[in-house]
Amino acid sequence: MATASVNGRTVDLPEDDEPLLLDVLRDRLGLTGAKLVCGAGVCGACTVLIDGAAVVSCLMPAKAAAGKTVTTVEGIGAPELHPVQRAFMAQDALQCGFCTPGFIVEAKAFYDEWRTKHGAVAPSREDIGAAFCGHLCRCGAYDNIYRAIVDACAGAYDRAGREAPRLGARDKVTGAAVYTHDIRHEGQLEGVILRSAHAHARVAALDLSVAQRMPGVKAAVSLLDASRTVTFVGDPIAAVAAADRETAERALGAILVQFEALAAAIGPEAALAPGAAVVFPRGKGLKYNAGEGGNSPASWNGNLRGPVSAFSLRRKTARKAIDAARAANDPLLVEGVFRTSAQQHNSLEPHVAVAHFDGEDLTVEVSTQAVSALGAEIAKHFKLDPARVRVLAQHVGGGFGSKGAMRFETIAAIELAKVARAPVRVAFSRHEELSVAGYRPAVELRIALLPARDGSLSALSLTAHSDAGVAANNTVAGLARLIYTAQAKELLDYDVISNLPPGSPFRGPGGPPMAFALEQAIDEAALRLGQDPIALRKRWDANPARARLYDWAMGLDVWKARTAPSGEGRYRRGVGVAAGYWLYLWQADTKAELSVIGGRLVASLAVQDIGTGTRTVIADTLAREFGLDPSEIEVRLGDSKLPLGPGSGGSRVTASIVPTLLEASAKLKARVQGAPAAGGNAPWRARLAASPDLSVIAGRPADAKRNIYGNASLLHEAGIVGRLFGWMLRFQQKLAVGAGAPSSVQVIEVEVDTWLARVRVLRAWSGIAVGKLAAPALARNQAAGAFYQSLGHALYEGREIDSRTGRVLSVNLDDYRTPGIGDAPPIEVHFEESGFDHVPGGSVGIGEVASVPTPAALANAVRNAIGVRPQEIPIRPDRLLALLKGAAHVDGR
């Protein structure tokens, strides 16, 4: 039998031709450090060393390893960490950590070779960009990855030393962290989902019996609801669990389905065409919600839902002013149509759930952004006693909004586990991940912006048509109410329903598309008024925190050196700016338990760390309170049985848990002081050590009444409707919208190659106002990552479909193009730490606001470079060429 040496151990290789090395490592040898993400050689998450050379194990036949040495991440850093592992930890070169094992393996080989050839000198950004182009990080930890590799090669980590600022980093750089995707229980079955090949059909007959009887098949269940209607290609029909994936997939082929095809409308254009098939007549049958709130009431007209106009301000006045300006050919009236593409979340860990019943007790391990809420949702959906449902998520490989609610991986795993009476794992393939797992809806935005003669903002009209397939409830235009003061605003939101997979919330839902239109219109207005675009924003924007960011941005050398487009030469440079905000949300029913156990401080709450650094926020907050080192604190999370915590969405985690932990700290201190073993004035470390075991539970205290905004909630700025909306959120979801707005102002410098139609981002500056930084060492990473991800949307990322069949075509990572390390420009992150002093602890979340202005800032930079305004993202080469050609004359302003 052929053998290989895997991490120094001789192992037998399968005789069989088929198995791939990655599957053997993960499934037969239990080495789950290498991850399966794309299965196509693009992302590098599965990278291992073969005789010292880094290759992708997802494409390598296991047989081909015969007689070779295989080193996985588990074989690096034992017994002592490799310098690159130390560097990744110390420089915080990771967020969710799912890409990290692949990067570490490549980095080890790179470092070893670099040091042999060059000695302890730093490689260039270009060297690293080229060498690591076979690795993708969806969280965008690229800037710190650069630093880690540079410093490691330069010798800064040859000896052990600096600690990692991120809790759990060691497990992520050694491959020890177990994600849901890595879980392998004894007797665990693999579940797969049968999906509709039709965009719209009724399932007349479904026969699972043949599949059920196939050898190795342990369960086959229907996933249809009472309507028995499928409304998009990929809509789930049934699921099968078997001992392995191949058997389960074969069984899918044995399921007999009879479809009655129904007329379909695919894509917004077809959906609005006269005579189009109506997907949900008057909304009947609508199931999916693309927004984060409850479905708001709206009127229906065929496939058009809306308008929702509640956030308008003197709507008719706005309309009249703009119509009059247009009739009078007012040169100050800025009008345009802008389009943003559907952006896939593409978390590197796919949607995955492992469900098992123990009698009546259900445990679901799941890659989720919301352990607490998901536990409740499961209990409700399956009519189970909530006390007997437990949701676990220790490590989560990214979410970005797509893992906020119960989805079919979870439903299918539970249904199958119920029948099979065994643990069942359902994991989405990358194909499923990039087609049916949610996406940021595409939007068409029609904008008209009218400055008044006196230089104030007279009227704004923004109409958004969101394309979220079979999902509704998008708020895009409405978001323009809460930034810039105008005399009147007409803000209309429509959903265009069609037979495409459902869109879902994605990092700052609606924010980047809204800003893409609004911030370009403002840029255009500044050009026409002959004013500095930042100064104009400052004039129209009443937010005090953003005012400070504008001052910072105006002071940047790159901004001061900005020139008008020349219209000449192959390479043209430009600089652009844009602003953005997000809501400051907090979960009002958040609780935390703080205990002393055996002299050690233990924090317990049902939150999850999806790469956002929640563990670290908790530990850092308590460390400051008690004068401890963060590593001395035990953080328990990722378990719905713990005291209720917020979901990782809406940037609400930090603002919910920090005040709660402070409250809990105060309570605990009182108890420890009052306890008999109290040590007088001794430091807390000593007092805790001497304390008997005890514990306290605290809730989220309210914010201070007084704040610099003069309002209890940002929503109050939207008048009575805003108050009503705020009240609904509080009532339905226990979600509070506080005063102030997390804000961001970004400046981007680009170079456009007019021959090869490529936009290269040279440098970026991201100014962020989110109050005091709860975990300062991680904040920069989070801000830079959000920027890179949004840059991907601006330049490369767009879902592509076949408009006849409704199939998604961009279902692999070759065709769905996300930024690589070579696309990540150097970024300077500037924090304005004031503005949230009314929040206990003074901190709110960064994750969403840091991505809002990016596409607009990029587009403004391209406009400044070439004199023509991009109206559609991603700004792909074909679109850039059209812009360059369409520019009969270049506008030299």
Added chain:
Amino acid sequence: MSMAADPTRPEYRAAGTDLSERRRSGVSRGALLDVAAPAGVEPTPDGGLRLGALTTIAALAADPAIRAGYPGLAAAAAGLATPQIRRMATLGGNIAQRNRCWYFRNPDIACLKKGADACPARAGNALYAVAFDSAPCVAPHPSTLAAALLAYDARLDTNQRRDAPIAEALGDGRAASAETALRPGELITAVALPAPASNERAFYKRAIGRAHAEWPLVELVLRASVEGGVFAGLRLVAGGVAPVPLRLQAAEAAALGKPATATTFAAAAAAAIEGANPLPQSRYKLDLLQGLVLDLLEQAASQG
């Protein structure tokens, strides 16, 4: 939907960097046969080189004799895919790899190259399709090395023929079940390069959206010799635009014997798209092709 070709005939597997993905997705099924062929680079008696079919792409890119005598090939090898792929993928597999059309690669979609009777991309989403539309299928040829080898007049040895010009082995791109004119069961064993030209420069470049590791929208290999400020020899082969790598003869003719100046570059770029018949969505590729021609001619003229 599995491949219709001939399920009884095994598909060769070299490193598997193309094939494994198709098997994982279910696009390709049937038996496998691991390739037995030489690996490595050897000099030939006529002063050329002989490259074993199992030579890895990384080895080609690093080979001193290739870098010295065939720099366009070395640059093409160094510029394709990712480092991890280049360390595994083989020369033979690169030439014989299947296309990257998103209809072909999708296991749920029927297409010409999987035995159906029409090309769904032609009437569908043709964003990455050919701009020289000369075959029933609109997928561009995927092989970067094939373009470079065509530029160097390489010849192939297979288990069925010896010393066949690469153009013959690639064919016209009209075959129903492959992207080459290799016959059923035909196995590439080696590739021969003629003796290198002297006084020549060569370049490779691709037009892509991102910085690295992206399938080329258009790619170009250029060999040029400039004597006394005039283009004395020129060879241009484009990838990404046609069902097989495309030699741009009109562009070559437009520059040959002309001074290496901007006027000549522009004339060659204009001629490069002669005979193009893009689909509406792939028209942009012609601009990129012209941009690449300008770029590489300018480089050829400025260096040396």
